[in-house]
Amino acid sequence: MSDYTVRTLRPDEHRAAVDLFRSTLHVAATTDETWKIVERAQQPGRTLGAFDTELIGTARSFDAEITLPGGARAGAAGVTGVGVRPDRTRRGVLTELMRAQLTDIASRGLPFAVLRASEGVIYNRFGYGVTTRSRGYEIDRRRAVLRPDVPAGGQVELWPLDTALERLPGLYAALPHTRPGMMTRPPYWWPGWERHAREATSPVLTAVHHGEDGPDGYVVYRVERKHWNDPAVLEVISLHTGTDEAFNGLWRYLLGVDLVDTLRAGERPVDEPVELLFTDIRAVTDTGGGDELWLRLVDVPAALAARAYEGEPVVLDVVDPVLDANSRRYHVSPDGARRTEAAADLRLGVDALAMIYLGAWRPSQLAAAGRIQPANPAALERADRLFATPVPAWCGTHF
Numbered sequence: 519m520s521d522y523t524v525r526t527l528r529p530d531e532h533r534a535a536v537d538l539f540r541s542t543l544h545v546a547a548t549t550d551e552t553w554k555i556v557e558r559a560q561q562p563g564r565t566l567g568a569f570d571t572e573l574i575g576t577a578r579s580f581d582a583e584i585t586l587p588g589g590a591r592a593g594a595a596g597v598t599g600v601g602v603r604p605d606r607t608r609r610g611v612l613t614e615l616m617r618a619q620l621t622d623i624a625s626r627g628l629p630f631a632v633l634r635a636s637e638g639v640i641y642n643r644f645g646y647g648v649t650t651r652s653r654g655y656e657i658d659r660r661r662a663v664l665r666p667d668v669p670a671g672g673q674v675e676l677w678p679l680d681t682a683l684e685r686l687p688g689l690y691a692a693l694p695h696t697r698p699g700m701m702t703r704p705p706y707w708w709p710g711w712e713r714h715a716r717e718a719t720s721p722v723l724t725a726v727h728h729g730e731d732g733p734d735g736y737v738v739y740r741v742e743r744k745h746w747n748d749p750a751v752l753e754v755i756s757l758h759t760g761t762d763e764a765f766n767g768l769w770r771y772l773l774g775v776d777l778v779d780t781l782r783a784g785e786r787p788v789d790e791p792v793e794l795l796f797t798d799i800r801a802v803t804d805t806g807g808g809d810e811l812w813l814r815l816v817d818v819p820a821a822l823a824a825r826a827y828e829g830e831p832v833v834l835d836v837v838d839p840v841l842d843a844n845s846r847r848y849h850v851s852p853d854g855a856r857r858t859e860a861a862a863d864l865r866l867g868v869d870a871l872a873m874i875y876l877g878a879w880r881p882s883q884l885a886a887a888g889r890i891q892p893a894n895p896a897a898l899e900r901a902d903r904l905f906a907t908p909v910p911a912w913c914g915t916h917f
């Protein structure tokens with residue numbers, strides 16, 4: 519029996535929830551100035567609070583869309599701000615918040631929920647699985663000589679922060695989603711970006727690439743240098759391009775920024791071909807990668823039906839520990855997905871389904887690790903082909 523209640527918070531309670539969340543991350547409460555920005559990131563009706571005598575836990579979300587294999591977009595709740603007061607942890611508060619939040623997301627008809635996890639051990643039990651992976655890399659500027667055959671690229675225009683705040687939402691929205699896993703950035707997403715940019719310890723700049731048809735990519739970056747004669751690092755905060763020309767042109771620009779020794783980019787697509795730009799392929803070194811976006815199929819039949827497939831059918835027996843209506847068998851094929859009573863080829867948890875859904879892992883890899891149970895091992899090869907994606911999934915949006 520729980521001795522706390524969970525309910526949706528009123529807007530006048532949002533700041534307490536944000537401050538509670540920050541305290542669980544060991545970050546100070548919002549100042550009045552910070553709250554002026556962060557307040558705009560709170561979508562009404564999307565913050566839950568757990569109470570005993572007072573607020574002890576919280577979780578919130580904002581409504582967005584995610585790109586699926588085949589190019590369709592579908593509704594996804596961007597879950598964030600999850601925290602439980604340290605003197606109330608490990609007694610089921612998060613479990614109750616997650617159950618209430620998933621039920622609410624399902625009732626609003628969103629087929630997906632997504633999040634970025636603070637730790638890898640928390641969210642599988644609620645049906646989330648790692649669905650995109652990313653890579654970080656570092657470029658030694660002195661070694662990074664562009665090959666002569668790298669196309670020149672178009673004009674690059676520099677925007678100061680206030681211009682970027684005004685124009686980037688429109689530019690990001692206009693760029694194509696070139697990979698599954700990419701997300702829309704609704705108005706509730708941008709204040710978080712603004713806060714990070716305003717609180718950065720050096721100026722945050724945006725370089726916009728102009729192709730023949732107008733702006734087709736941008737990079738947000740800043741340069742950090744502790745003392746005037748210390749090595750300087752250019753940190754790529756965000757890089758989104760709609761054309762190869764923009765990708766090449768923006769890297770050409772970044773490599774031309776003066777007083778920089780190293781260029782560092784984190785959370786990039788695992789197959790981003792940046793090395794191919796340089797005469798010395800070893801100008802680029804990997805700085806590590808890991809899990810990026812975690813996905814939850816909230817409405818499994820709708821989610822399975824929404825993406826494109828290639829190959830031959832499989833029957834999945836899906837087990838969902840939280841939303842029981844999803845625990846069914848599904849026939850999945852290039853013609854779509856539907857419920858079936860046919861015998862299952864593969865049995866898997868809804869978290870494992872999220873791990874194959876955007877192609878981050880092959881079903882046969884999860885089966886080898888014991889995370890998918892094949893009733894019919896021959897079906898694994900079919901499932902590998904069915905769920906494969908032409909390009910690795912990547913999100914590129916932090917929240």
Ligand SMILES: CC(=O)SCCNC(=O)CCNC(=O)[C@H](O)C(C)(C)COP(=O)(O)OP(=O)(O)OC[C@H]1O[C@@H](n2cnc3c(N)ncnc32)[C@H](O)[C@@H]1OP(=O)(O)O
Nearest residue numbers: 542598599600601602607608609610611612613633635636
């Ligand atoms: C999307 C985001 O916002 S990510 C940010 C998540 N928040 C943080 O990391 C802030 C710091 N941590 C916290 O606030 C809390 O520890 C939380 C929110 C992670 C967990 O809250 P709790 O109320 O303790 O979780 P709850 O009691 O419901 O735990 C459910 C199960 O998960 C396990 N669990 C929860 N958190 C952790 C953890 N950090 N490490 C290991 N196990 C955990 C519990 O042991 C429990 O297991 P059981 O069901 O086998 O008994």
